[in-house]
Amino acid sequence: MLTVCGLTKRHANAHRAVFRSLELAVGAGEVVALVGESGIGKSTFLNCIAGLETADAGQILIGQPEKDIVTLDETARAALRAREIGFVFQAFHILPTLTVGQNIAVPLLLGRAPPATHPARIAELLEQVGLSGFAERWPATLSGGELQRVAIARALVHRPSLILADEPTGNLDPRTADEVMSLLLDQVRRQRAGALVVTHSRHVASRCDRMLTMAGDGLR
Amino acid sequence: MNTLAWWLISAQFHSRRTATWLSMLAIALGVALGYAIHLINQAALADFARAMHRVQGEPDAVLAARDSAGSVPLAIVNQLAADPTVALVAPVIETRVRVAESLPAVRLIGVDLFSAGGLMPKLLPRPAEGATIADWLTGGVYVSPTVLARSDLRVGAPITLRRGDRLWTTRIAGDLPAMANEDLLLVADIAWVQEHFGPSDAVSEARILLEPDSAPAEWRRHTAQRLPAGLLLREADDDSARVSNLSRAYRVNLNVLALVALLTSAFLVFATQLTAVAQRSTHFAVLGVIGLSPRRRLLQILLEGLAIGFPGALLGLLMGYALAVAFTQLLGGDLGGGFFSGGVPLIRPTLTATLAFCFLGALTSVAGAIYPAYLNRRQPLAQALKIGFSPTPTGEAAHDHRRLKRLAALSLSAVALSHAPPLFELPLAGYAAIAVLLLIGIDAAPLLTHRLFSAGASLPLPATQRIALQNVAQAPLMAQVAASGLIVSFALTASMVIMVSSFRVAVDHWLDEVLPAPIYLRSKGTPLPPEVLSALRQADAPFVKVEGTAHGTLTLDPRRPDVGLIVREIDRQHPAQRLPLTGRLATPPDDRLPVVWISEALQEIYGIHPGQLLRLPLLGRDVELFVGGVWRDYSRQFGALVISRDDYQRLGGEFQANDLALWPRAGQEASAMTWLTAHTDRHGLRVSTVGEIRDLSLAIFDKSFAVTYALEAAAMLIGLFGLAVTLATSVWLRSREWATLGALGFDRRMLSRAVMLEGALIAVIGLLIGLACGVAIGAVLTHVVNPQAFHWRMPLIVPWSRLLVGAVLTLAAALLASRHAARQATRLPLAQILASGQ
Structure with missing residues (x-):
């Protein structure tokens, strides 16, 4: 699903590396937690994998057939994300001017699925995340936990091979965080996607298949 | 447009309703002003062209004098009539006469009934009940509906024609049914007009129809070479072109001003879209993360610009049409330039202009969205997700340096x-x-x-x-x-x-x-009556000085508006006493050489300079004149030249003043006005003080x-x-x-x-x-x-x-x-x- 080889990233105006020669592999249906101190570069690593920031060296192979996102231009990176990656954010980032159903439909609209299949797929996802009947609701009327469920549905609706989650429970109370994490793990495994979850929570990390710690000398 | 783009546009319009409507209205306003000005000007031009065709018909060529005081000798007309290429020649004599106090001087057109029928059918009269051909041949006058409507004249009643201090009484033998509302004219038999108004051996114009298989352009070129210098053979369409040229700069200026309103609205779209980009930077970053490509992020903002501009432009077209109709109904076809006065032109939108203004409105809006779209495309996604919109900060030395360059x-x-x-x-x-x-x-x-x-x-x-x-x-x-x-x-x-x-x-x-001078006496269109001029020369007239000016025109280029010819009582040694001269004065090499002073416009349009010898079509021939200097003229945009009365008369011209400048005796200003009014009232002349002219100007x-x-x-x-x-x-x-x-x-x-x-x-x-x-x-x-x-x-x-x-x-x-x-x-x-x- 995801293979990272020798990934190095330097600060824009400094020679000091944010991280150097990182190696990582995430298999189908595997959920990997990434923990580490604040400012160590976890989010930058995630951004590099998603192609939101460019790495200075190394390879990031995603999808089937595998493509090295480091070598792609901006448009091709966006296309690869639209096809192979789902993203879950700490701040949910549900578009407030679109309904719940429209938010979930966005990745489908950017992909190749026939439009006629969209409503059924959205309904299926909403049911899976426990939000049946929410398609026409506006995000402003939803709680934090519900918003994150919508975000999970949006991340999975187009059947990506890789889910990237950046502090997915960071804005939620412990009970809701637990529910959301269960849902995320369940959905990722059901779709046989790989997932990389950046978190500060040891509890969340412990629920993943594998936990890696990012430190100055790499991933452990 | 795909579904996502449409959703985002709808969401944007919904969440930023006021800003979007204001931008749309601003575009509409810009388009409306430009479109209305265009429609009014086009309608006025078309109206003028139609009026010209009604009177002139559609000849292949028009033979006329270059000098407004000149005429076309009948001998030349007869020569042309004998040309085998010419199918028909319709001679015309045109002058201006006064027929009623309620009307300005109207055109009196003398035509030959038979030739006019073939070339100018709309000038053909409709005889009154019981009228015969004899009425036509014996001075019956046929009157346009507007003259009848704007005076107490009636078909069958007597009519008095006045030119200068001469009066002719005849009768109204019928009307001119094909003339439109704004046409103020009379038609009579050419021989009768010639007998009463002259000239006896010439006509004002000859309108020429060529044989169907001829080449009009070639014939005109060939014939023009054989004509005397004072005559001009022009195309019938030249008159439309002249009026179009006359108002062209003014129209372009007004359109540019309207475009300014449109340009300002582009900045409102710019402000709206840039703030929209800033406001939604996180949303676009999320969409970018999900997979919306940079190109589509750019296109989305441009599409939103189009979604503001297109309906705005459509609204502007409707507003512009309504504005044009209301304006012409209330104020006629003139937008302040004074080029088209008179009737109410019909507003007729054309598809090309309508599409062009619609496109312009939409394009302006899209142009306003370009920079915001560019910024939206360039936003670093990770950064925008974290801190929102981040324009390039000003204050960085390198950036400031680039901006200064x-x-x-x-x-x-x-x-x-x-x-x-x-x-x-x-x-x-x-x-x-x-x-x-x-x-x-x-x-x-x-x-x-x-x-x-x-x-x-x-x-x-x-x-x-x-x-x-x-x-x-x-x-x-x-x-x-x-x-x-x-x-x-x-x-x-x-x-x-x-x-x-x-x-x-x-x-x-x-x-x-x-x-x-403190007082001016003016007679527009007709010469001042000799009776008034002679009274002014009497010793008891309360004036110390009287100076006359005669106004005429010259055609230097048939496709350009005529140039003003002003004959003045002016001292050729000291022209600065009467003309606002600019630049140096040139002294003629020979005292006998006539001198003209040209306006700045004439200098610039025709590239004429002081000290230059000029050949001009004056008094029916080519005359050599010396350019003595340049003067400033704000009233004749297409140029004018002044020649002294003495020089003009030495060249053989007859000085018939239209305007008089009068200096009353000291202390007799009020009585001078009374004296003038008593002498000029019955001639319909206008007496004005310098203050009145200044205020009016x-x-x-x-x-x-x-x-x-x-x-x-x-x-x-x-x-x-x-x-x-x-x-x-x-x-x-x-x-x-x-x-x-x-x-x-x-x-x-x-x-x-x-x-x-x-x-x-x-x-x-x-x-x-x-x-x-x-x-x-x-x-x-x-x-x-x-x-x-x-x-x-x-x-x-x-x-x-x-x-x-x-x-x-x-x-x-x-x-x-x-x-x-x-x-x-x-x-x-x-x-x-x-x-x-x-």
């Missing part, structure tokens, strides 16, 4: 463009220079904002003022967006005020020079610029909308910052004051830059556009007090516009914003 390059190009010659006889490079000057103003705004207010922010000021200064200094891009509409609208308004003031002062001084001047004031007001309104919309959005974007200030102890009144102060600071920047650009644009309008478009030259005069009053009023209006944003700041749910971490 760009400003220098733009300034150089503005200077180069303002020195470029006219293109297609229009000041297109001058208009481009104005656009570049506006760009310079807008581009300089962030730099000036940062430099000016960064220094101020470090002063020991109260918290509210300090926060406002800091906010404006640190967000120069927002200041630029908010100020851009104001910069454009104030610059253009200031420049028009400068240009109009300069022009008005110049006209005022010019009137002093061209109107030296300045009133006409002010009327001719009335339309521009409406356009300026529209531009200012749009600029203020831009400020209000951007400030309101800026408050929304910084709601967390306001909430934090609230938590730190700012009460709602302090927040409101800070927002209003921000609005005032941005308005001050906009007004300062707008004023600087306005002065520069005013100089371009005065020294480049006016001379190139209208051949009017004048010194630049900046009315500082009026500009400062305008700036203070605009600042007050800007403060009012900021109140909306300030009120928004006081209504923010501060606790909720802090809690939600929005």
Whole structure:
């Protein structure tokens, strides 16, 4: 699903590396937690994998057939994300001017699925995340936990091979965080996607298949 | 358009309804003004062409004299009639006569009934009941419906024709049913007109129809070579072209002013879309993460610009059509230039023009969205997800350096463009220079904002003022967006005020020079009656001096408007006593050589210079004249030349004055007016004091610029909308910052004051830059556009007090516009914003 080889990233105006020669592999249906101190570069690593920031060296192979996102231009990176990656954010980032159903439909609209299949797929996802009947609701009327469920549905609706989650429970109370994490793990495994979850929570990390710690000398 | 794009556009329109509607209305207003001006001008031109065709028919050629005092000898007409290529020649004699007190001088056209039937069918009369061919041949006059409607004349009744002090009484033998409402004319038999009005051996024009298989252009070229110098063979369409050329520069100028309103609306779209991009930067970043490509992020903003512009343009077309119809119904077809007076032209939109204005409106809106779209494409996704919108910060040395280089390059190009010659006889490079000057103003705004207010922010000021200064200094891009509409609208308004003031002062001084006498006697169209002239020469006439002027025209180029020919009682050794001369005077090499003084327009259009020998078609032949100097003339845009009465008479011309300048004896001013009125009343002449002429001239001047004031007001309104919309959005974007200030102890009144102060600071920047650009644009309008478009030259005069009053009023209006944003700041749910971490 995801293979990272020798990934190095330097600060824009400094020679000091944010991280150097990182190696990582995430298999189908595997959920990997990434923990580490604040400012160590976890989010930058995630951004590099998603192609939101460019790495200075190394390879990031995603999808089937595998493509090295480091070598792609901006448009091709966006296309690869639209096809192979789902993203879950700490701040949910549900578009407030679109309904719940429209938010979930966005990745489908950017992909190749026939439009006629969209409503059924959205309904299926909403049911899976426990939000049946929410398609026409506006995000402003939803709680934090519900918003994150919508975000999970949006991340999975187009059947990506890789889910990237950046502090997915960071804005939620412990009970809701637990529910959301269960849902995320369940959905990722059901779709046989790989997932990389950046978190500060040891509890969340412990629920993943594998936990890696990012430190100055790499991933452990 | 795909589903996502449509969803995003609908969402945008829904969530930013006011800003979107204002932008759409601004586009509509710009399109409406431009479209209305176009429709009115086109209708007036078409109306003129139709009127000309009604009277002139559609001949293949028209033979006429170049000199308005000249005529076409019958011998030449007969020669042409014998040409085998010519199918028909219709001779015409035309003069002006007075028939009723309620009417100005009307055209009396003498035609040959048989030849006119073949060439000018619409001039054919409809005889009154019982009238016969004998009525036609014995001086029966046929009258257009308008003459009948606007006087107490009736078909079958007697009519008195008056020219000078001579009267002819005949009868109205019928009417001219094919003439339209605005045609003021009489038709009679050519022989009768010739017998009474002359000339006996010539006609005014000969209208020629060629055989169907001939080549008219070739025939005209070939025949023209054989004609005497004083005659001109022109195409029938030349007259339409002449009228089109006559008003062309004025029309282009009005259209450019309308485009200014459209350009200002582009800045409102720019402000709306840039704030929309800033407001939704996180949303677009999320969409980018999900997979929306950079190109589609760019296209989305352009599409939103189109979604504002297209309906705005459609609305503008409807408004423009309604405006044009209402304007022509209320005020006729003249937009203040004085080129088309009279009837109510029919507004007929054409598909090409309608599509062109629709396209222009949509394009303007898309152009306003280009920079926001570019910024949206360039936003780094990860950064936008974390901190929202982040324009390139001003203040970084490298960035400032680049901006300074760009400003220098733009300034150089503005200077180069303002020195470029006219293109297609229009000041297109001058208009481009104005656009570049506006760009310079807008581009300089962030730099000036940062430099000016960064220094101020470090002063020991109260918290509210300090926060406002800091906010404006640190967000120069927002200041630029908010100020851009104001910069454009104030610059253009200031420049028009400068240009109009300069022009008005110049006209005022010019009137002093061209109107030296206290009283003027004028007879438009017909010569002054000899009876009046002889009474003025009597010893008991209360005048110390009387000077006459005769006005005529010359056709130098058939496709250009005629040039004024002014014969004056003027001392050829001291022309400066009567003419506002500019530049050097040239002395003729020979005292017997006739001298003419040419107007600036004539010098520029035909490239004639003082000291030059000129051959002109005068008095039916080519005459050699010496150009003695150049004078300023604000009343004849297409050129005029003055020749002394003595020179004109030496050349064989007959001096028949139309105007008299009169100097009353000292202390007899009032009795002189009474004396004149008694002698001129029955001839329908106009007596005016110099004060009346001056007031009338300045009133006409002010009327001719009335339309521009409406356009300026529209531009200012749009600029203020831009400020209000951007400030309101800026408050929304910084709601967390306001909430934090609230938590730190700012009460709602302090927040409101800070927002209003921000609005005032941005308005001050906009007004300062707008004023600087306005002065520069005013100089371009005065020294480049006016001379190139209208051949009017004048010194630049900046009315500082009026500009400062305008700036203070605009600042007050800007403060009012900021109140909306300030009120928004006081209504923010501060606790909720802090809690939600929005």
